[in-house]
Amino acid sequence: MKSIYLLIGLFIIATTSCKSSKSTASQTEIDALHSMVTNKQFRIESDWAYPQVTNAMQQVLSSGLLQPGSAAGGINLIGNSNFLRISGDSITSYLPYYGERQMQVAYGGGDSAIEFKGLVENYKAVQNDDHSYTISFEAKSNSENFNVFIRLNPKLNSDMSVNGMSRNIIRYSGVVMPIKE
Template sequence: MRPKELRGLRTAFIFIVSFTLIAIMVACGGTSSTGQVHNYDELQNLISSRDFQIENDWANPSGGGNINLIGNPNFIRFSGDSVEVYLPYFGVRHAGAGYGREGGIKYKGPAEDFNISENAEKKNIEVDFEGKQGGENLEFHIKLFANGSSFTSVNTSQRSTISYQGTVSRVEEE
């Protein structure tokens, strides 16, 4: 190869490597958040504060495939003894919702029968609570892991069970 061609290849190589490194740094920086959980101690402190939220990336209807929720609003927010829930629902409804009613799972109010149980050996925490949406009884079972991931199962008196996978974090100030 000629010296000019080598300089051109070297410049192209440096450009590609630099671009790749910048892309990796931006991608990693984009997922970093001050509210994220990184270990079991952080998870314990966050849950004991009762000021945390869960945002789900996946819905898992019973009898169906996984549904990607990224970009779709959904949350479970705890603030003291209260909780606010907005989760999209995909599945079979056993009792009518009534015309014009929203099909998602919504609840805002006290977290009834609230219970926290820790498994220090497996480094996870389970949170259970109940609520009512109209005439529908809602039971929530949430499993939180030391890496910040979460698994939520929702049983209701009028619908098939559905579960969600997401992440737990501090409630972000608006």
């Protein structure tokens, strides 16, 4: 009989301690995100870059060239200038790129980062059941076309994937904020 009580007690402890805590957003946070996305007025600053790890990438990044706390799978961007800004139909960005390229870099390496300056094409924003947004669009740099996929949640966290025509995909995580005039 004691073993039954013990099993029931262990079951209760296991189910309550392993319960996932759902992060609920306040209505103010949901409204702020909705306003930024529908007005197309927001800026993303990334804290981490996650390049696609290939054998060559692993060898280069494991050579000790990165700052402490970074590895081939996750590169700390805190303190490094980076942003993606959408204001209406225009976009500007400077996102450091870590990864392999399938074509030649411009003379002097001037296009090593992902830099957008122009118009957003095929912008789509979909609100999900958890009040987050999934945004997709196409953008161009000087010499390359990109597909960008962004997920924004009401806690103002962002997760962004950038897929270029001549670069391996890279993912960034960070925060989203309204554009201050």
